Amino acid sequence: MASIKDVAAAAGVSVATVSRVLNGHPSVSADARTRVMGAVDTLGYRPNAVARSLRTDQTHTLGLVISDVLNPYFTELARSVEEEARALGYSVIIGNADERPELQDHHVRNLLDRRIDGLLVSPTDGGSPLMLDAARAGTPMVFVDRWIPGVAVPVVRADGQAAVRDLVAHLHRLGHRRLAIIAGPAATTTGSERVEAFRAALAEYGLPLPDTYIGQGDFQAESGRRVTEGFLDLPRPPEVVFAADNLMALGALDAVRARGLRVPDDIALAAFDDIPWFVHTDPPVTAIAQPTGELGRAAVRALVDRIEGRTPRSVTLPARLVVRRSCGEAHVPSQTPAPPTQSPSPVQRSTS
Amino acid sequence: MASIKDVAAAAGVSVATVSRVLNGHPSVSADARTRVMGAVDTLGYRPNAVARSLRTDQTHTLGLVISDVLNPYFTELARSVEEEARALGYSVIIGNADERPELQDHHVRNLLDRRIDGLLVSPTDGGSPLMLDAARAGTPMVFVDRWIPGVAVPVVRADGQAAVRDLVAHLHRLGHRRLAIIAGPAATTTGSERVEAFRAALAEYGLPLPDTYIGQGDFQAESGRRVTEGFLDLPRPPEVVFAADNLMALGALDAVRARGLRVPDDIALAAFDDIPWFVHTDPPVTAIAQPTGELGRAAVRALVDRIEGRTPRSVTLPARLVVRRSCGEAHVPSQTPAPPTQSPSPVQRSTS
DNA sequence: TGGACTCGTGGAATCGATTACATCGATGCC
DNA sequence: GGCATCGATGTAATCGATTCCACGAGTCCA
Numbered sequence: 001m002a003s004i005k006d007v008a009a010a011a012g013v014s015v016a017t018v019s020r021v022l023n024g025h026p027s028v029s030a031d032a033r034t035r036v037m038g039a040v041d042t043l044g045y046r047p048n049a050v051a052r053s054l055r056t057d058q059t060h061t062l063g064l065v066i067s068d069v070l071n072p073y074f075t076e077l078a079r080s081v082e083e084e085a086r087a088l089g090y091s092v093i094i095g096n097a098d099e100r101p102e103l104q105d106h107h108v109r110n111l112l113d114r115r116i117d118g119l120l121v122s123p124t125d126g127g128s129p130l131m132l133d134a135a136r137a138g139t140p141m142v143f144v145d146r147w148i149p150g151v152a153v154p155v156v157r158a159d160g161q162a163a164v165r166d167l168v169a170h171l172h173r174l175g176h177r178r179l180a181i182i183a184g185p186a187a188t189t190t191g192s193e194r195v196e197a198f199r200a201a202l203a204e205y206g207l208p209l210p211d212t213y214i215g216q217g218d219f220q221a222e223s224g225r226r227v228t229e230g231f232l233d234l235p236r237p238p239e240v241v242f243a244a245d246n247l248m249a250l251g252a253l254d255a256v257r258a259r260g261l262r263v264p265d266d267i268a269l270a271a272f273d274d275i276p277w278f279v280h281t282d283p284p285v286t287a288i289a290q291p292t293g294e295l296g297r298a299a300v301r302a303l304v305d306r307i308e309g310r311t312p313r314s315v316t317l318p319a320r321l322v323v324r325r326s327c328g329e330a331h332v333p334s335q336t337p338a339p340p341t342q343s344p345s346p347v348q349r350s351t352s
Numbered sequence: 353m354a355s356i357k358d359v360a361a362a363a364g365v366s367v368a369t370v371s372r373v374l375n376g377h378p379s380v381s382a383d384a385r386t387r388v389m390g391a392v393d394t395l396g397y398r399p400n401a402v403a404r405s406l407r408t409d410q411t412h413t414l415g416l417v418i419s420d421v422l423n424p425y426f427t428e429l430a431r432s433v434e435e436e437a438r439a440l441g442y443s444v445i446i447g448n449a450d451e452r453p454e455l456q457d458h459h460v461r462n463l464l465d466r467r468i469d470g471l472l473v474s475p476t477d478g479g480s481p482l483m484l485d486a487a488r489a490g491t492p493m494v495f496v497d498r499w500i501p502g503v504a505v506p507v508v509r510a511d512g513q514a515a516v517r518d519l520v521a522h523l524h525r526l527g528h529r530r531l532a533i534i535a536g537p538a539a540t541t542t543g544s545e546r547v548e549a550f551r552a553a554l555a556e557y558g559l560p561l562p563d564t565y566i567g568q569g570d571f572q573a574e575s576g577r578r579v580t581e582g583f584l585d586l587p588r589p590p591e592v593v594f595a596a597d598n599l600m601a602l603g604a605l606d607a608v609r610a611r612g613l614r615v616p617d618d619i620a621l622a623a624f625d626d627i628p629w630f631v632h633t634d635p636p637v638t639a640i641a642q643p644t645g646e647l648g649r650a651a652v653r654a655l656v657d658r659i660e661g662r663t664p665r666s667v668t669l670p671a672r673l674v675v676r677r678s679c680g681e682a683h684v685p686s687q688t689p690a691p692p693t694q695s696p697s698p699v700q701r702s703t704s
Numbered sequence: 705t706g707g708a709c710t711c712g713t714g715g716a717a718t719c720g721a722t723t724a725c726a727t728c729g730a731t732g733c734c
Numbered sequence: 735g736g737c738a739t740c741g742a743t744g745t746a747a748t749c750g751a752t753t754c755c756a757c758g759a760g761t762c763c764a
Contacts, residue, residue: 001489003720014744019722027742044485049465050405051720054749059402069431072424079421082448091462093445096434110443113401133396137353221628253632276573280605282634355750366714371752381712403750406719 002043010039022047053115062092062303063111064120065104067146067188068219069096071247072275073292074122077145080296081120088304090117099185099219101125108134118303122146125187140306144299146189154312156299157189158290158319160272161197166321167270167288168201171240174328176268180213180238182227182248191219194244194272213238217248224251225258232259232267240268240327246275249285268327272319284324291317354395362391374399405467414444414655415463416472417456419498419540420571421448423599424627425644426474429497432648433472440656442469451537451571453477460486470655474498477539492658496651498541506664508651509541510642510671512624513549518673519622519640520553523592526680528620532565532590534579534600543571546596546624565590569600576603577610584611584619592620592679598627601637620679624671636676643669 004022008015013032020028021036039045053059062085066074082092093116095107104124108131111119118140121131127148135141135153147155171179181198184191199209212234215227224243228251231237243249249271256263263269263283271278274289294317302312356374360367365384372380373388391397405411414437418426434444445468447459456476460483463471470492473483479500487493487505499507523531533550536543551561564586567579576595580603583589595601601623608615615621615635623630626641646669654664 005720015721016723016744016746017742020743023722025723027740029742032742046461046465048406048467048720050402050411050467051749052722053402054400054406054751055720055722057749069427070424072422075421075427079448079450086458096431098431106438109398113398115400115402250628250632257632276602277629277633280602280609280634281629281632282636284634356752357750367751368714368716368753369712372713375752377753379710379712384712400750403719404752406721407750407752409719 001048002045003048004045006043007036007039007045010043011035057115059115059117060090061114061116062090062118062120062300063095063107063114063116064092065095065097065107065111066122067097067099067104067124068247069094069098071219071245071273072277073246073273073290074145076292077122077296080293081144081300084297084300085304088300090300090304097124099124101128104128105130112139118142118307120144120299120303123148123188125185127151140303142299142303142306142312144295149189154302154306154314156295156302156315157317158295159316160194160288160290160319161200163288163319163321164194164197165201165204167242167286168198168205168207170286170321170323171268171270171327172205172207174268176239176327177207178213178236178238179207179209179240179242180215180231181209182215182217182224182241182243182252184217184219184244184248186216188219190272191244198242217244217251219245219247221247221251221254224248225255226251228252228255232256232261237267240270243269243271246271246273246278246287249287253281263326264328270327274322278322278324281326283326285326286324287322288319289322290319353400354397355400356397358395359388359391359397362395363387409467411467411469412442413466413468414442414470414472414652415447415459415466415468416444417447417449417459417463418474419449419451419456419476420599421446421450423571423597423625424629425598425625425642426497428644429474429648432645433496433652436649436652437656440652442652442656449476451476453480456480457482464491470494470659472496472651472655475500475540477537479503492655494651494655494658494664496647501541506654506658506666508647508654508667509669510647511668512546512640512642512671513552515640515671515673516546516549517553517556519594519638520550520557520559522638522673522675523620523622523679524557524559526620528591528679529559530565530588530590531559531561531592531594532567532583533561534567534569534576534593534595534604536569536571536596536600538568540571542624543596550594569596569603571597571599573599573603573606576600577607578603580604580607584608584613589619592622595621595623598623598625598630598639601639605633615678616680622679626674630674630676633678635678637678638676639674640671641674642671 004015004018008018017032018036021033064081066078068074078094085092097104101124105128112134120142122145135151141153143153143155145157181195183195186192202209215230217223217227228241241252243252252269256267271285271287274287278285278287298315306312356367356370360370369384370388373385416433418430420426430446437444449456453476457480464486472494474497487503493505495505495507497509533547535547538544554561567582569575569579580593593604595604604621608619623637623639626639630637630639650667658664
C-alpha cells in the first residue's frame with residue numbers, strides 16, 4: 001500500500017508538503033497542491049490511520065461497551081451512538097460484554113490499548129478496578145443507561161420512575177393487586193432502580209412487594225423464563241409479572257406459553273424497554289419506552305465535549321408508558337392513563 | 353500513560369529487553385524478566401497497540417461490515433463473529449451500512465484506513481469500485497450471507513433453496529395457490545436468490561409468480577409495510593405473503609393489522625430468517641431458519657485462514673423450514689413436512 | 705590456550721505519519 | 735538599495751513499539 005513517501009516522490013515534493021496538502025494547511029502553492037492531489041489519486045493513496053494516530057495521539061475513535069448486542073435496546077443505542085459519532089467526525093468500536101463482567105473488562109482493556117479517545121460504557125456490574133482506574137486516570141468516559149455511583153463520570157440515562165408509577169396505576173385500575181417483578185442484577189443501577197421504583201409505586205397504593213414476588217434475573221431471556229416458572233409454582237402466583245427488560249419478558253412469555261397459560265387472562269405481563277415486536281406479540285405487550293436514540297446521541301455529545309475540552313453534562317430523559325393489551329383490556333381506551341393522585345408526569349430533562 | 357521507555361528505565365534495562373520480555377522471546381535472563389515484570393505492574397504499563405501495529409503491520413483486527421444492525425439476524429451474526437474472532441486472537445470492528453451503499457463504502461474505507469488484517473462483508477449492493485479494488489489489491493476478504501458474483505473472494509452463506517421448496521410444499525398442502533413475495537433489493541444475492549428459489553419451487557407445482565405478486569422491498573420494515581399494502585389493494589390479493597427477511601415480515605404484519613385483517617385467516621405470512629420473537633407473535637410466524645452462529649464462525653475461520661496464509665474455503669450450509677401457525681393450521685401437526693415429489697432435503701455442507 | 709559458539713543485552717533503524725525549525729527567494733517599505 | 739517580512743518548501747525529530755546487528759562474557763572442545 002502506497003505511503004506518503006511514494007506520493008511525495010511521485011509529486012516531486014517532500015513528505016512535509018504532502019502532509020500539508022492532505023491536512024489543508026494554508027501555506028502550500030496551488031501548483032504543489034495539484035501535483036500532490038494528482039499523485040494521491042493515481043496511486044490510490046490513503047493515509048495510514050495507525051501512523052497518524054501514533055504521531056498525533058488521537059484516534060478519533062470512541063469505544064462503546066454495551067451489555068448485550070442481542071438486546072434490541074442496546075442495538076438501537078449502538079446505532080444512534082455510531083450515527084452521532086460519525087456526524088461529529090468520530091468512529092465507534094463496539095464491545096459486547098454479554099452481561100459478563102470479565103468480558104466487559106476484556107473489551108475495556110482492548111479499547112484502552114487501542115488508545116481510543118473516549119469510552120462510553122453501560123456497565124455490567126459495579127465496576128472493575130480496571131474501569132475505575134481508567135476513569136480516575138482521566139480517560140474521557142461517559143456512562144450511558146447504567147452507571148456506577150461514586151465515580152466522577154457523567155451519566156446519560158432515562159428516568160423510569162414516573163413511567164413505572166403510571167404502569168402501576170394502570171395495573172391497579174385493571175384490578176390487579178398481586179404484582180411481581182423480574183429484576184435485573186442488583187449490581188447494575190437499572191437492575192436495582194427499577195425494583196425500587198416499582199416498590200415505591202406499589203407503596204403509593206398500599207400494595208406490598210413480598211420477596212417471593214421479586215425474582216432475580218440477569219437481563220437475559222433464560223432468566224426470565226426461570227423466574228416466571230418460579231412465580232407460577234407459587235401457592236399464590238402473582239397476577240402480573242413486570243420484566244425489567246425486554247429479553248426477560250421474552251423468557252416470561254416462553255414460560256407462560258410452555259404451561260399452556262394465556263396472557264393476560266391467566267397472568268398479565270409488562271416490560272421495561274419497548275421494541276417494535278411488542279406490537280405484534282400475542283398479546284401486544286405493555287411496555288415502558290425509553291428515548292433510546294436521544295440517549296445515544298446525548299451520550300456521544302457529552303463524551304465528545306469531554307474529549308474536546310468542553311464541560312460535559314449528565315443528562316436524564318424521561319421514559320414513558322405505552323399501554324397495550326398484555327395487562328388486560330383497559331376499561332377506557334387510553335394511551336397515557338393519569339395516575340390516581342397526581343397529574344401525568346411532565347416531560348423532563350434534568351442536568352447535573 | 354507509561355511507555356516502554358518508562359518501563360525500561362524503571363527496570364534498569366533497555367527497551368529491547370522489555371520488548372523481548374513482553375513478547376516471550378526466549379533469550380532473556382530470569383533476573384531481567386522479573387525486574388521488567390515488576391516495573392510493568394508498578395507502572396500499570398500496557399503496550400500501545402497503535403505503535404505495535406505500525407511497526408508490525410498487523411492489527412489483529414477484523415472488520416465486519418453488515419447491512420443492518422437493527423436486524424436481529426445480523427446482530428446474531430455479529431455476535432458469533434466476534435466470539436470466534438476473540439477465540440482466535442482477533443478483535444472485530446463492526447461497520448453498520450444500514451442498507452445504504454454509500455455508508456457501506458464509508459465503513460470499508462474507514463476499516464481499510466485502520467489497516468485491519470481482514471474484511472468480512474455482507475454487501476449491500478453489487479459492489480462499489482472501492483470494495484472491488486480492495487479485493488483485487490489482495491486485502492484478505494470473505495463474503496458472508498450475501499456475496500458479489502465474479503469476485504475471487506470466498507463466500508460463507510446459507511442455501512435456502514431446499515427450505516423454500518419445503519415452504520412452498522407446506523403452503524400448497526394448506527391449499528394456498530396465490531403466493532406472493534416481498535423481495536429484497538435485486539442488487540443483493542439474497543435479494544434475487546430468494547425470489548428465484550421461490551419461483552422455481554412454485555413452478556414445481558405449476559404455480560405462476562406474476563409480476564404483481566413480486567413486491568420490491570429493501571429488507572427494511574417500512575418497505576414490507578408498503579409492499580403488503582400494495583398486495584392488499586390488488587383486485588385479487590395473494591393468499592400468502594412470503595417476506596424475504598424478518599424486518600419486512602414485521603412491516604407486513606403492521607400493514608395487515610392496520611387494515612384490521614387477521615393472519616392467517618385473511619392472509620398468510622411466512623418469512624426468511626427466524627428470530628426468537630416469531631414464537632410469540634400473533635400468530636407465531638412460519639420461517640426459514642439459517643444456521644446463523646455457524647455461519648459467523650465459519651466466516652471468521654475462512655478469513656483467518658486467508659490472513660495466516662492458509663487456503664480459505666467457501667462454505668454453504670443449509671437453511672431449514674420452521675413451521676408455525678402464520679400460514680394456517682397444518683392438517684397433520686408436523687415440523688418438517690415432506691415435499692410432494694422428493695424426500696426431505698438432507699443436511700448438506702458443500703465447499704468450493 | 706585459543707577459536708567457535710551461545711547467551712543476554714543494548715544500540716539504532718524502522719514503520720508512516722506530523723510539525724517545529726531552517727532556508728530561500730520574492731516583496732514591501734523607508 | 736537594504737533590511738524586515740512573508741510564503742513555500744525541505745530537513746529532521748518524534749510518537750512507541752519491534753527487531754537486526756554487534757558486542758562482551760562465558761562455555762566447550764580441539
